[in-house]
Amino acid sequence: MSAPDPVPPALELRNLRVDIPTRRGTLRAVDDVSFAIAPGEILGVVGESGAGKSMTGNAVIGLLDPPARIAGGEVHLNGRRIDTLGRGALRRIRGAEIGMVFQDPTSSLDPLLTIGDQLVETMRAHLDISGKAARARAVAALEEVGIPGARDRIDSYPFQFSGGMRQRVVIALALCAEPSLVIADEPTTALDVSVQAQIIALLKRLCAERGTAVMLVTHDMGVIAETADRVLVMYAGRMAELGPVREVIDRARHPYTAGLMASTPAASRGARRLYQIPGAMPRLTDLPEGCPFHPRCPKAQEDCRRVPRPTLAADGGRAACLHPLDPERGAEDVARAAEGTAR
Amino acid sequence: MSRMARAWDSDLAYGFRRSPLAVLSLAVLLMLVAGAVLAPLVAPTDPFDPASLDLMNGFTPPLTENEFTGERFLLGTDDQGRDVFSAILFGMRISLMVGVLAVMLAMVIGVSLGLVAGFRGGLVDSVVMRAADVQLTFPAILVAMLIFGVAKGITPVEYRDQMAIWVLVLAIGFSDWVQFARVVRGATMVERDKDYVQAARLTGRGSLSIMLRHVLPNVLSPVLVIATISLALAIIAEATLSFLGVGAPPTQPSLGTLIRIGQDFLFSGEWWILAFPAATLLALALSVNLLGDWLRDTLNPRLK
Numbered sequence: 001m002s003a004p005d006p007v008p009p010a011l012e013l014r015n016l017r018v019d020i021p022t023r024r025g026t027l028r029a030v031d032d033v034s035f036a037i038a039p040g041e042i043l044g045v046v047g048e049s050g051a052g053k054s055m056t057g058n059a060v061i062g063l064l065d066p067p068a069r070i071a072g073g074e075v076h077l078n079g080r081r082i083d084t085l086g087r088g089a090l091r092r093i094r095g096a097e098i099g100m101v102f103q104d105p106t107s108s109l110d111p112l113l114t115i116g117d118q119l120v121e122t123m124r125a126h127l128d129i130s131g132k133a134a135r136a137r138a139v140a141a142l143e144e145v146g147i148p149g150a151r152d153r154i155d156s157y158p159f160q161f162s163g164g165m166r167q168r169v170v171i172a173l174a175l176c177a178e179p180s181l182v183i184a185d186e187p188t189t190a191l192d193v194s195v196q197a198q199i200i201a202l203l204k205r206l207c208a209e210r211g212t213a214v215m216l217v218t219h220d221m222g223v224i225a226e227t228a229d230r231v232l233v234m235y236a237g238r239m240a241e242l243g244p245v246r247e248v249i250d251r252a253r254h255p256y257t258a259g260l261m262a263s264t265p266a267a268s269r270g271a272r273r274l275y276q277i278p279g280a281m282p283r284l285t286d287l288p289e290g291c292p293f294h295p296r297c298p299k300a301q302e303d304c305r306r307v308p309r310p311t312l313a314a315d316g317g318r319a320a321c322l323h324p325l326d327p328e329r330g331a332e333d334v335a336r337a338a339e340g341t342a343r
Numbered sequence: 344m345s346r347m348a349r350a351w352d353s354d355l356a357y358g359f360r361r362s363p364l365a366v367l368s369l370a371v372l373l374m375l376v377a378g379a380v381l382a383p384l385v386a387p388t389d390p391f392d393p394a395s396l397d398l399m400n401g402f403t404p405p406l407t408e409n410e411f412t413g414e415r416f417l418l419g420t421d422d423q424g425r426d427v428f429s430a431i432l433f434g435m436r437i438s439l440m441v442g443v444l445a446v447m448l449a450m451v452i453g454v455s456l457g458l459v460a461g462f463r464g465g466l467v468d469s470v471v472m473r474a475a476d477v478q479l480t481f482p483a484i485l486v487a488m489l490i491f492g493v494a495k496g497i498t499p500v501e502y503r504d505q506m507a508i509w510v511l512v513l514a515i516g517f518s519d520w521v522q523f524a525r526v527v528r529g530a531t532m533v534e535r536d537k538d539y540v541q542a543a544r545l546t547g548r549g550s551l552s553i554m555l556r557h558v559l560p561n562v563l564s565p566v567l568v569i570a571t572i573s574l575a576l577a578i579i580a581e582a583t584l585s586f587l588g589v590g591a592p593p594t595q596p597s598l599g600t601l602i603r604i605g606q607d608f609l610f611s612g613e614w615w616i617l618a619f620p621a622a623t624l625l626a627l628a629l630s631v632n633l634l635g636d637w638l639r640d641t642l643n644p645r646l647k
Contacts, residue, residue, distance in 0.1 A: 061545055095547030108538035112560045125546050173542070 008079030009036035010181045010213030011060065016073035018052070018059050018237075020284075027284040029055045029068060031237045032311065039180065040211040042204065044228030044245065046219055046260065048281050052237035053217045057183045060215070061098055062090055078180055096126040099174030099212075101184040101203070105166035105191075109158040115142070115169050116154035119176050126177040141172040145202060164195035171203055175212065182207060185217045200227050221264040225249055233257045236281055236292040239312055241319040253319035255297045291322065299323055358641050368633040375627050379435035386429035387417070391594065400424030402608075405615050419615040421604060427616060430601055431623050437597035438627070441511045442578040446570055448516030449577075453523025454559075454566060460524065461531025462554050472528065475521040483576075484583055486518035491589050504592045511590055515580050522569050530562035564642050571635035575628045582624055598624045 018030035030052045037043045045053045058064045060075055062082075075083040077097050082090055102108035110118060119138035123129055129137070135154070142150035145168040158166055167187065174182050184203060188196040204227050207214050216228055224231050224245060231248045233241040233256065241254040252258040262275035279296040282288060288295055294304040301323055310320045318324070350356060359365050378385060389395055399411040405419040405427075418427040460471040478486060494510040495503065534540060535558065543553045578598075584590035585599025586606075593600060598620050605617030 063541055063544055091547040095545055098545065100542055100545050102538035102542070104538060108542060110539045110543075110557050110561070113557075122546055125548070177546075 007039060009076070010039045010041075010078060011215065012036040012074075012076040012079075013056070013060070014074040014076070016056065016059060016075065017071045018055055018064065018068055019071035020068045022067075024285055028071075029237050029284060030059060031309075033073070033234075033237075033239055035232055035239070035242060037181070037213040037215060039213050040208060041230070042207065042214040042216055042228045044224035044231040045215060045217045045234060046221060046224055046231060047234035047240075048219065050281055050284075051234040053219075053234055054185055055237070056234070057185055057215060057217050060181075061100060061183060062094055096177060097180050099177065099179040099182040101167075101170055101174045101182060101187045103186040103189050105163055105170050106158075108170050109166060109173070111158055114155045114157055115161075115173075119154075119173055122173055123176050138172075138176065141176050142169070144206065145169070145172040146198075147172075163191055164199065167191060167195075167199050168202065171199070171206065175206055175210065178210070179212065181213045181215065183215045183217070186219070187216075188220065188223060189218070196223070197226075203227075221249070221260060233260065236287060237284065238292065238309070239320055240293070241321075242312060243318050253324040254293075254321045255299050255325060256293050257319070258325060259296075259298075291320075299325070355641060359637075362637055364633055365637040368630040368637070371626055372630040372634065375435060375623070375630070376439065378432050379439050382429075382432040382436055386426075386432045388426045388429045390425045390430040390433055397424050402613050404613075405619075418619045419613075421613075421616045422608065427601075427619050430596060431598070431620055434596050434598045434601050434620060435623065435627065437508065437591050437595060438578050438581055438599070438624070441508060441515065441581045441591075441597065442574050444512040445515035445519065445577045445581070446573045448512060449519035449573060450523055450566065450570055452516065453520035454527050456520065457524035457527030458531055458554055458559060458562070461528035462535055462550065462558060464532075468528070471524065475524050478518070478521050483515075483518040484580060487514040487580060487584060488587075488589060490514040490517055491584065495589075504594055507590065507592050508595065511581055511584060514584070515577050518580075519573055519577060522573065523566060526565045526569055527562050530565060531558055534558045534561050568635060568639040568642060571631060571638055575631040575635065578624070578631070579628050598627075 012035075014034050016030055016033045017028065020027040020029050033052075033056055035043065045056065047053050055064070055068065058068075059070055064070070070083055073083075074081055077093065080093070082093055085093065109115065113121075116135065116138050119141060120131060120134040123134045123137060124131065127134075139150050139154055142154060147153055147165060147168060153161075158169070161169060171187075174184075182203075187203065188199055191199060200223055203214070203216075206212070216224070218224060228245045230243060231241075231245045232239060233248070233254065235256050241248055241252065241257045243253075248257060249261060252261055256277070259275065259277040263277060265274060277296055282292060282295070288305075290303075290305045290307055291297070291300070291310055294300040297304065304322055307322060310322050312318065312320050359369075383389075397412060397414075400409050400414055400416075400420050401422050401424040403409040403414070403416050403420040403424075405417065406415065407419070408415055409420075416426050416428065418431070420426055421430070456471050456475075460468040491510055491514040494506070494513065498506045498510070531554075540553060540557055543557050548556070581590060581597060582599030582602065585597045586603045588603060591597035591600045593604070596604070601620035602617060602624065605613075605620060608614075608616050
C-alpha cells in the first residue's frame with residue numbers, strides 16, 4: 001500500500017457526504033469519508049449499527065433509498081469518476097463493475113427463478129456471451145463456490161438450498177460478471193456460525209484469484225481480523241480510524257477502536273467480563289459539539305468538547321482523534337480502561 | 344417425473360385431494376362450465392331462435408307432458424314456450440363470459456396500478472390509492488350501474504343489445520379493480536425492498552423490466568385467490584344488474600335476466616321459471632366461492 005501504484009484503485013471515495021433531508025433538518029449520515037481500495041485488496045468497514053457503513057456501500061452502488069442522497073464528494077471506480085455520470089451510463093458501469101453480496105441469502109435471490117437462470121441473466125447483461133456459453137460458465141461458477149453436483153443443481157430453485165449454500169450461490173452471482181469490486185454487506189451475519197468461516201474463506205480466495213477488490217462491511221471484528229488487509233472504523237457517519245488490519249487491531253490509536261476491540265470476545269484473554277463502551281452512539285439529530293465520541297470516551301479531555309470534528313489528519317492520517325492512544329502503551333491503556341468499566 | 348405427475352404430487356394437489364368440499368366444488372363447477380361451453384351441442388332446443396318456439400308450449404311444468412303439443416321438458420318452459428333447461432345453459436354462457444372477462448379486466452387494471460403504485464411510491468402511489476379509496480366509498484354495483492348508464496347513453500340505439508354484454512364487462516371490471524390494486528400494492532412494497540430486487544437494479548435493469556420479471560411473479564399468488572373470489576362476485580354482480588333490468592337484454596338472457604323474467608310468474612304458480620335459474624346461479628357462485636376460500640386457506644401459510 002505504501003508505494004505509489006500506477007494502477008488506479010478499484011474504488012476511491014473522496015470526501016463522500018450523504019445527507020438525509022428530514023423535517024427536523026438535514027441529517028449527515030455519512031460525513032467526509034475518503035478511502036481507496038486497490039485491486040485485490042480487502043477493506044473491512046466496521047462500526048456499530050447506524051455508523052454509516054451500509055449507507056457508504058449504498059452510496060457507492062448508487063442505490064441510496066430516497067430521500068438519502070449524495071450531497072458532496074466524489075466516487076471513482078477504476079480511476080473513473082462515476083457519481084457525476086448520467087443515469088444510463090452509471091447503470092451500465094455499476095452493474096458491470098460492482099458485485100454485491102447481501103446479508104440475508106433468503107431474500108437476495110429471486111425465489112421464483114432457478115439459480116441457473118439468475119446467473120445466466122446476470123452474465124448476459126454484462127458480458128458479450130451466448131446463452132449456451134453463459135450456462136457452461138454458470139456451472140463452472142457454481143463448482144467454484146463449492147456447490148456439489150453443480151451440473152444437476154443449476155436448475156434448482158433457491159428454496160432447495162440451505163442458507164450457507166445459498167450464500168455461496170450469491171457469491172457466484174456477485175462474481176459471475178467479473179466485477180472489479182465486490183461490496184459484501186455483512187455476508188455472514190445471517191448464517192450459522194459453523195459455515196461463517198467457510199463463506200469468508202471462499203470470498204477471500206475467489207477475490208484474491210481474480211484480483212477483485214472487496215469492501216467488506218460488518219460489525220464482526222473476528223471476520224475483519226481474518227479477512228481484511230486494511231480496516232476502516234466508522235463512528236456516527238465519520239471515519240474514526242483507518243489502517244492496516246494488524247496495526248489497528250493490535251495497536252489501536254482511536255479510543256473507540258480500542259473499545260471495540262476490548263468488547264470482542266477473544267480466547268487468548270481467557271474468561272472475563274467483556275468491556276462495554278458506556279452509553280450509545282448519538283443520534284444523527286443530536287450529535288454533540290466537538291468530537292462525536294467524546295461523551296463516551298474514557299480519555300476525553302477538555303478540548304475534545306470544543307475543537308470541532310477532528311479528522312484523520314489529527315493523527316497523521318490514522319485516527320480521527322486529538323489525543324490518540326500511545327502506539328506502544330495503547331493496549332495496556334485500553335486494558336486498564338476496560339478493567340475499570342468491567343468492575 | 345413428468346410435468347403431470349409432478350403436478351399431481353405437489354402439496355397443492357395433495358391438499359386438494361384431501362378436501363372433500365374443494366373436490367365437490369370443483370366437480371360442480373366443471374359440470375356447470377362444461378354445460379355452458381357445450382350449450383349449443385347439449386341443449387335440446389335453441390331458446391333464441393324464435394322460429395323454433397311454439398307458444399302452445401308455454402308454461403309447461405317440469406317433466407310434464409304439455410296438454411296441447413304433448414312435448415315434455417326437463418325443467419319446464421316459460422311463458423313463450425322456451426325450454427328453461429336450454430335457456431339456463433345459454434344463460435350460463437353469458438354469465439360466465441361476462442364474469443371471466445370482467446375479472447380479467449379488473450385484474451389487468453388492478454394489478455398494473457397496484458404494481459406501479461407499490462413500486463414507485465410517492466405521488467403515483469397516493470393518486471392511485473386515493474382513487475381506490477374514493478371508489479370504495481360507493482357500492483360496486485352502484486359504480487357498475489353508473490358506468491352502464493353512461494355507456495348506454497352514448498351507444499347508438501341499434502347497437503345497444505349487442506353492446507350490452509361488453510358494457511357489462513366494462514362496468515363490472517372497472518368497479519372491481521380496487522381489491523387487486525390494494526393487495527398487489529402491499530405485496531409489491533414488501534418485495535421491492537428485498538435484496539434480490541436491489542441486486543437486479545444493480546445489474547442495470549430498468550424499473551419496468553424489474554417489475555415484470557421479478558416483482559410481478561412474486562406477488563401473483565394472492566392475486567389468484569382474489570381473482571377466484573372476484574369471479575363469484577362478478578357473476579353475482581352481473582346477475583344483479585340483469586335482474587334490475589340494466590344488464591343482459593331479453594334477447595340474450597343471462598341467469599340474472601332469466602331470474603327477472605321468472606319472478607313475474609312466481610305468484611301465479613309457475614315456480615320453475617324462477618327456481619331453476621336461481622338454483623343454477625347459486626350453485627355456480629357457491630362453488631366458485633368455496634374454491635376461492637379453499638385456495639386462500641391453502642396458499643396462506645399462516646392459516647395452516
